[in-house]
Amino acid sequence: MSDINKEWPLWEVFVRSKAGLDHKHCGSLHAADAKMAIQMARDVYTRRQEGCSVWVVQSDQIVASDPGDKDMYFDPAEDKVYRHPTFYQLPKAVDHM
Amino acid sequence: MYTQAMDTMGKEPGDGTKPVRSADEMRLQERFDERIDAGDFIEAKDWMPDHYRKTLLRQISQHAHSEIVGMLPEGNWISRAPTLKRKAILLAKVQDEGGHGLYLYAAAETLGTSRDQMLDALHTGKAKYSSIFNYPTLTWADMGVIGWLVDGAAIMNQVPICRCSYAPYARAMIRICREESFHQRQGYEALLTMMQNGTQAQKEMVQDAVNRWWWPSIMMFGPPDDQSPNSAQSMRWGIKRVSNDELRQKFIDATVEQAKILGVTLPDPDLKWNEQRQAHDHGPIDWEEFWRVIAGDGPCNRERLGARVKAWDDGAWVREAALAHSRKQQQRDIKEAA
Amino acid sequence: MTAASIQLELTPATQYLLRIGDSCLILAQRISEWCGHAPVLEEDIAMSNIALDLIGQARAVLTRAGEVEGRSHDEDQLAFLRQERDYFNVTLAELPRGDFANAVLRNTMAATWLKLLWERLAMESKDEELRAIAAKAVKEARYHQQHSGDWVVRLGDGTDESRQRMEAALASLWRFAAELFDTDAADEAAADAGWGPRWSELKAPWQAEMQQILSEAGLTMPAESKFQSDGKRGRHSEHMGFILADMQYLQRAFPGGVW
Numbered sequence: 001m002s003d004i005n006k007e008w009p010l011w012e013v014f015v016r017s018k019a020g021l022d023h024k025h026c027g028s029l030h031a032a033d034a035k036m037a038i039q040m041a042r043d044v045y046t047r048r049q050e051g052c053s054v055w056v057v058q059s060d061q062i063v064a065s066d067p068g069d070k071d072m073y074f075d076p077a078e079d080k081v082y083r084h085p086t087f088y089q090l091p092k093a094v095d096h097m
Numbered sequence: 098m099y100t101q102a103m104d105t106m107g108k109e110p111g112d113g114t115k116p117v118r119s120a121d122e123m124r125l126q127e128r129f130d131e132r133i134d135a136g137d138f139i140e141a142k143d144w145m146p147d148h149y150r151k152t153l154l155r156q157i158s159q160h161a162h163s164e165i166v167g168m169l170p171e172g173n174w175i176s177r178a179p180t181l182k183r184k185a186i187l188l189a190k191v192q193d194e195g196g197h198g199l200y201l202y203a204a205a206e207t208l209g210t211s212r213d214q215m216l217d218a219l220h221t222g223k224a225k226y227s228s229i230f231n232y233p234t235l236t237w238a239d240m241g242v243i244g245w246l247v248d249g250a251a252i253m254n255q256v257p258i259c260r261c262s263y264a265p266y267a268r269a270m271i272r273i274c275r276e277e278s279f280h281q282r283q284g285y286e287a288l289l290t291m292m293q294n295g296t297q298a299q300k301e302m303v304q305d306a307v308n309r310w311w312w313p314s315i316m317m318f319g320p321p322d323d324q325s326p327n328s329a330q331s332m333r334w335g336i337k338r339v340s341n342d343e344l345r346q347k348f349i350d351a352t353v354e355q356a357k358i359l360g361v362t363l364p365d366p367d368l369k370w371n372e373q374r375q376a377h378d379h380g381p382i383d384w385e386e387f388w389r390v391i392a393g394d395g396p397c398n399r400e401r402l403g404a405r406v407k408a409w410d411d412g413a414w415v416r417e418a419a420l421a422h423s424r425k426q427q428q429r430d431i432k433e434a435a
Numbered sequence: 436m437t438a439a440s441i442q443l444e445l446t447p448a449t450q451y452l453l454r455i456g457d458s459c460l461i462l463a464q465r466i467s468e469w470c471g472h473a474p475v476l477e478e479d480i481a482m483s484n485i486a487l488d489l490i491g492q493a494r495a496v497l498t499r500a501g502e503v504e505g506r507s508h509d510e511d512q513l514a515f516l517r518q519e520r521d522y523f524n525v526t527l528a529e530l531p532r533g534d535f536a537n538a539v540l541r542n543t544m545a546a547t548w549l550k551l552l553w554e555r556l557a558m559e560s561k562d563e564e565l566r567a568i569a570a571k572a573v574k575e576a577r578y579h580q581q582h583s584g585d586w587v588v589r590l591g592d593g594t595d596e597s598r599q600r601m602e603a604a605l606a607s608l609w610r611f612a613a614e615l616f617d618t619d620a621a622d623e624a625a626a627d628a629g630w631g632p633r634w635s636e637l638k639a640p641w642q643a644e645m646q647q648i649l650s651e652a653g654l655t656m657p658a659e660s661k662f663q664s665d666g667k668r669g670r671h672s673e674h675m676g677f678i679l680a681d682m683q684y685l686q687r688a689f690p691g692g693v694w
Contacts, residue, residue: 188467
């Protein structure tokens with residue numbers, strides 16, 4: 001039977017595909033320590049030159065918003081469209097702004 | 098890589114009477130149904146019906162197990178690959194399959210299980226894996242044919258799942274599909290090389306491999322639709338998007354053309370174009386063989402599972418040691434910081 | 436009917452190159468045995484990665500060796516059609532994979548050696564192609580050393596069982612290290628001609644790096660052994676025959692085959 005104490009911790013992996021871009025979450029893996037996690041992440045998630053930088057975080061260290069609070073956290077933004085650039089109609093000559 | 102449209106839907110729990118649900122839960126169910134119908138994605142921490150969660154968990158973990166077990170029949174030939182290029186290609190492919198298994202275990206873990214629990218289910222025979230891997234790889238040509246037919250069938254099964262309603266699974270599948278087409282192409286190319294430029298002995302080896310893998314490959318799409326009564330719910334939930342028979346037909350039609358170009362014969366004398374249906378008719382599939390192999394009486398079931406159990410058991414001390422070292426390190430770090 | 440062996444035109448230069456290429460090839464052959472059988476899925480992937488790097492290095496060096504030899508032998512003819520006594524890999528490479536402790540120790544010993552060799556070749560070899568091959572390979576060898584060395588530390592400083600297995604691995608493998616630093620006439624001639632360093636020059640840095648890893652692992656470096664293996668001169672252990680029987684089978688059984 002599997003014993004939670006014998007399992008290697010789960011780590012979430014974030015890869016930056018090239019300089020200038022953000023790190024993107026791409027999956028998870030099991031590793032016994034941080035050094036291993038980084039190497040594994042490189043072996044598993046960057047075999048096809050998908051990355052120039054890798055972050056790993058132990059899964060239980062991630063704090064996430066509660067989807068149950070989604071309405072409270074994210075719906076108010078829905079009716080505040082003036083935050084979106086497309087709300088403003090500009091003449092074509094300056095529309096690249 | 099190797100999904101099999103097994104009937105992963107269990108029955109509804111209990112004696113058919115549904116448990117009493119609170120008003121809150123009914124509302125959540127309604128919201129959930131709306132999102133499914135609108136083609137929205139469900140994420141890991143979203144509310145979901147228990148049956149949806151269980152079905153997905155079973156499907157994703159069995160898909161993962163299939164990838165891992167699938168490393169073995171091809172892994173057999175890495176040491177014997179006939180050229181350095183083919184050796185590297187095969188090793189990269191098998192490595193990819195390991196990676197695919199890993200992505201899928203990761204997706205399944207978001208549903209509230211652990212890798213170790215899933216592996217335990219595999220090793221004790223509670224969980225299934227695609228039965229295609231219970232067949233032996235007897236010649237080098239098997240490598241090419243597996244790439245062509247088995248990966249080909251898997252791709253057909255998998256592409257629709259990229260739009261599965263459960264997002265972690267869909268994302269894993271997108272990653273997998275991107276890597277998958279190399280698998281099929283390298284297999285077909287290996288066969289083409291032998292059929293077009295190879296010796297007579299090589300050509301005979303290819304035909305023999307095709308003869309052995311054809312029927313098991315088309316069985317990969319699972320039992321006929323009229324024997325898969327629970328597909329409907331899976332399809333409604335966006336877990337399964339196309340029916341077994343439809344996928345199988347698509348596969349056969351595509352493959353017949355590919356076989357012509359290769360110059361091999363598919364071992365079905367009843368395979369012929371039906372002008373009315375605009376599709377190929379085919380001979381009867383031996384579903385007895387299919388169920389027999391799934392039930393554990395295929396040529397390699399014991400060896401495959403045995404190999405996985407051995408690797409796991411032999412590796413127990415390694416995993417333990419890594420954890421022990423990590424804990425020692427943490428203690429040392431704490432002491433140093435103090 | 437089977438495919439006959441190719442005959443080598445052996446010069447110090449060819450031998451110098453084949454020693455490196457064959458070591459990468461046979462090491463890759465052994466390491467890839469782990470694929471599908473590693474203690475954890477992540478290691479299946481990591482081991483395969485190391486093997487793939489080594490196959491790449493083998494292909495590059497064997498191709499170069501074939502060019503230098505001048506008999507139009509390509510990488511596959513060299514890899515698959517020589518007689519056992521014409522393979523010049525170090526014996527360390529051909530030993531069975533053993534348990535995971537054995538594997539990571541052998542990988543560390545080999546990767547450290549190769550890293551030092553590639554570093555020197557990248558800087559000094561008179562051969563432009565060998566320099567280019569080495570420049571790429573050294574990055575790979577660094578990673579292999581780090582990955583495997585970290586495992587030596589984990590296992591040496593893990594549980595009682597893992598430490599015992601590491602000690603057993605040391606007892607079993609260490610005597611094959613001497614061959615890595617032996618300089619013979621072929622080595623001398625090749626070094627004099629500017630192909631690369633004498634292997635004996637790698638001994639001190641290799642021992643220093645291995646000492647560091649073993650210390651961190653809480654393991655004791657075994658004493659130098661009086662035994663010296665001879666794979667680099669084509670006199671292998673009993674394991675080599677089995678490797679070749681397996682590896683060469685298809686090329687031998689399908690003469691003229693196109694793959």
